[in-house]
Amino acid sequence: MKFKHANDSRVTISELMLPSHSNFSGKIHGGYILSLMDQIAFACASKHSETYCVTASVDKVNFLKPIEVGELVTMKASVNHVGKTSMVVGVRVEAENIQNGKRKHCNSSYFTMVAKNKDGVSVAVPGLILKDKTSIRRFVRSISRKEETKMRFNRFKESEFILEDHMETLKEYAVKVEL
Template identity: 80%
Template structure:
């Protein structure tokens, strides 16, 4: 195993035609199907980087920006954006192309945290990441900040730390009724 790899060495790209069997009741491609494809490509990318089996530890926020139509070509691109000792953040971008017009639209982006495992299911050390340009550095730092923000959110809303009175005013802006 190499000590360091750049993101190009483990990047993965797949394209698939969207079929009627992939659609939901409104005739658009089902979000769950796209999530499944995203998880598969994140696995492939992480496994390629780590040279071992990987599991999905978490998925960062997923926003469905634009619907995908039956008959469009969907391309998923994955690259390692950040590495720790045994885990990595894989960025996944989803684009759909209208075959007739050639128009490409960005439909979704998300970040998958993947953990490298050995045959016994234990976490294993992975290669580091070579940052070769401004984009690679931006993606790496963005992953650090996203991780810190998530920890701050978790800590702010721990049951033992949560201050009910300081949050009741926020609820006045929402369609809720508080019955304590």
């Protein structure tokens, strides 16, 4: 099996945010940022796997701080975890006011990418060389996120969901149950 360092596939892109990227409130549209994040995750995963990749899932994306027109957005992507045919790519988004140099972390997310051959069949990806505490933490954190997602999915499967177990919880929320 082939192994690669995360550094071998890291990708960084920077783009100046233009008025055409903004939403009705004058901030950069979240959908535009998500599109850029998907592109950099694709580039990173493709570099690691040396083949075409598709997005299988995107972990939760929290928009921490708004991005302004005129700011320079820099995105960094790195392979944090590999499976047999999939990779978890961590993407970090920062914005910089180019007039005063002030930077802010705007969001981070994790993209699960699957390597495909020219016929669209999933193919094996190289293993990942973990060289320091940070790379080990990122790898193990990805395993934990995967397990939490699986537990969350199974806990609320329609076939196993017991309505009575959750009725009390609903009383704390602004909902009206009409069964």
